[in-house]
Amino acid sequence: MARDLPPRARFEARHRPIASAIAALLLAAALTACAPETVPDPTSSPTVTATTAQPGPSSTPESPAEATLMPDGTAADNLPLFAAVTAAVWASEGRVTGRAYVDALAAAGFDKAAMQVTADQTTVGNPAESIQFAVRWGDECLVGQVGPATGNPVTVVVPVLAEGTCLVGQTRPIDW
Known part of the structure; x- marks a missing residue:
């Protein structure tokens, strides 16, 4: 069935899982970079x-x-x-x-x-x-x-x- 698809569609079908995995890793890295270095004590939050x-x-x-x-x-x-x-x-x-x-x-x-x-x-x-x-x-x-x-x-x-x-x-x- 995959051979019935045009070359571009076959390429996208083969590489979509890889692209999704890369996007997930980049998102995780971005979120990790934004995370605080220390975890605040949940029992005492500062008053602003x-x-x-x-x-x-x-x-x-x-x-x-x-x-x-x-x-x-x-x-x-x-x-x-x-x-x-x-x-x-x-x-x-x-x-x-x-x-x-x-x-x-x-x-x-x-x-x-x-x-x-x-x-x-x-x-x-x-x-x-x-x-x-x-x-x-x-x-x-x-x-x-x-x-x-x-x-x-x-x-x-x-x-x-x-x-x-x-x-x-x-x-x-x-x-x-």
């Missing part, structure tokens, strides 16, 4: 607190003057101030520059030495679609993301990465 700062008449984010830094508090305790500073900078002319967020957070009392920020521009000199900045707070991180691709600013509390940093990938030096 998220806020979205939406400046404008319909929102009521705390202003930096109303929110206060709590040096002995947790990252979650300091999230309202972090979010308020982020919203204030987003509403300013410096909204697309990472330095503006770092400077404003430092002025609000956050430790500049514990901060990270991504680049304002792409490697070809275009404005970045989003900028991320973070403050390490003990074993947690206050992380903000802003930019045209983000929409309204987003601020969250997340655990410190295994490397001891808050942001993945290359960040720019905060040397000012």
Whole structure:
């Protein structure tokens, strides 16, 4: 019966199982590459607190003057101030520059030495679609993301990465 098929169909019929096996192996390899290096303890999952700062008449984010830094508090305790500073900078002319967020957070009392920020521009000199900045707070991180691709600013509390940093990938030096 296979001989009754045209040459292309015979070839496909013979090699389909091999192609399927290769596709399955590639899928398994891709999924394995995305898997975490360590398996988290299922009895203790980290709590992620998220806020979205939406400046404008319909929102009521705390202003930096109303929110206060709590040096002995947790990252979650300091999230309202972090979010308020982020919203204030987003509403300013410096909204697309990472330095503006770092400077404003430092002025609000956050430790500049514990901060990270991504680049304002792409490697070809275009404005970045989003900028991320973070403050390490003990074993947690206050992380903000802003930019045209983000929409309204987003601020969250997340655990410190295994490397001891808050942001993945290359960040720019905060040397000012």
